[in-house]
Amino acid sequence: MQLDLMEGLFDGVFLVGADRRIVFWNRGAERITGYRASEVLGAECCEVIRHHDYRGRPLCAQGTCPVQQVVGLQDQGLREALLYIQNRQGERIPVIVRTNAVHGDDGYQGVLEVFSDNRIGMVRKKHLAELKRLALIDPLTGLGNRRYGDAILALRLREFVEQGVRLGVLIADLDHFKHVNDVHGHRAGDEVLRTVGRIFSSGLRAADTAARWGGEEFLFVLSDLDREDLVMVADKLRAGVERAVIRWRDRSLHLTVSIGGCTVREGDTLESVLERADRRLYISKREGRNQFTLDDGPAGPAGRVGR
Numbered sequence: 001m002q003l004d005l006m007e008g009l010f011d012g013v014f015l016v017g018a019d020r021r022i023v024f025w026n027r028g029a030e031r032i033t034g035y036r037a038s039e040v041l042g043a044e045c046c047e048v049i050r051h052h053d054y055r056g057r058p059l060c061a062q063g064t065c066p067v068q069q070v071v072g073l074q075d076q077g078l079r080e081a082l083l084y085i086q087n088r089q090g091e092r093i094p095v096i097v098r099t100n101a102v103h104g105d106d107g108y109q110g111v112l113e114v115f116s117d118n119r120i121g122m123v124r125k126k127h128l129a130e131l132k133r134l135a136l137i138d139p140l141t142g143l144g145n146r147r148y149g150d151a152i153l154a155l156r157l158r159e160f161v162e163q164g165v166r167l168g169v170l171i172a173d174l175d176h177f178k179h180v181n182d183v184h185g186h187r188a189g190d191e192v193l194r195t196v197g198r199i200f201s202s203g204l205r206a207a208d209t210a211a212r213w214g215g216e217e218f219l220f221v222l223s224d225l226d227r228e229d230l231v232m233v234a235d236k237l238r239a240g241v242e243r244a245v246i247r248w249r250d251r252s253l254h255l256t257v258s259i260g261g262c263t264v265r266e267g268d269t270l271e272s273v274l275e276r277a278d279r280r281l282y283i284s285k286r287e288g289r290n291q292f293t294l295d296d297g298p299a300g301p302a303g304r305v306g307r
């Protein structure tokens with residue numbers, strides 16, 4: 001085996017014999033782990049590399065580290081895993097590990113491991129996850145944005161069709177919000193939206209979803225509830241906004257909200273549900289605001305409840 005060709009590789013490379021003692025340790029392994037070859041040659045690899053899984057559990061102690069799984073096997077196929085190793089300073093380093101059984105013409109048996117520092121890859125992965133999260137969150141209110149609301153509603157509709165999980169939808173619109181912006185400025189409007197976002201978040205169960213639908217409009221997707229429950233939730237949200245006192249500079253701002261909603265019925269689509277809830281919202285606005293209107297159901301005609 002031409003080990004000298006691996007000496008200058010950027011990745012870490014080491015070779016162990018059947019007894020799992022290190023017989024080769026390249027400069028890449030020195031760079032990643034902090035251990036020099038002169039310190040580790042002849043030592044058991046588990047004393048140096050210390051493979052861990054993503055939960056921090058030591059794999060060598062369990063007999064499941066990459067070297068132990070390969071040593072003595074006749075199959076020379078390459079195995080790959082995302083793991084952690086511990087460097088000289090005790091830091092856990094994410095690595096991509098590739099192991100292969102080695103068989104020499106002279107009967108030599110061992111395992112060759114190549115490990116690549118994956119810290120940059122993990123940072124990029126976290127950044128990507130954060131970017132994806134931010135793409136679904138409204139930065140002003142901290143609620144989901146319209147894209148998120150669409151996705152959750154589509155998911156809950158599938159659960160309704162496939163599992164029969166009851167579903168309710170509300171659309172809320174702040175009353176006279178334009179007046180706040182015109183009189184007090186857009187920064188005051190932003191403060192109103194932040195406060196209302198907190199009210200809406202605190203007024204829902206963990207399984208429910210609130211999203212800023214656009215401007216001063218909000219969508220609520222409410223799982224496993226009947227029409228009576230929907231009435232209680234709608235009135236709780238309405239009353240929460242009505243009671244709120246929003247401090248802006250030396251003034252106290254008061255707002256109300258109009259709400260329209262419906263329970264999902266067999267044959268509904270995302271479009272039909274939103275259209276029905278939106279029509280009820282229009283009724284709440286037309287009939288004086290600061291109220292909610294739900295579609296017809298067993299609790300009574302129209303389902304409109306005033307202040």
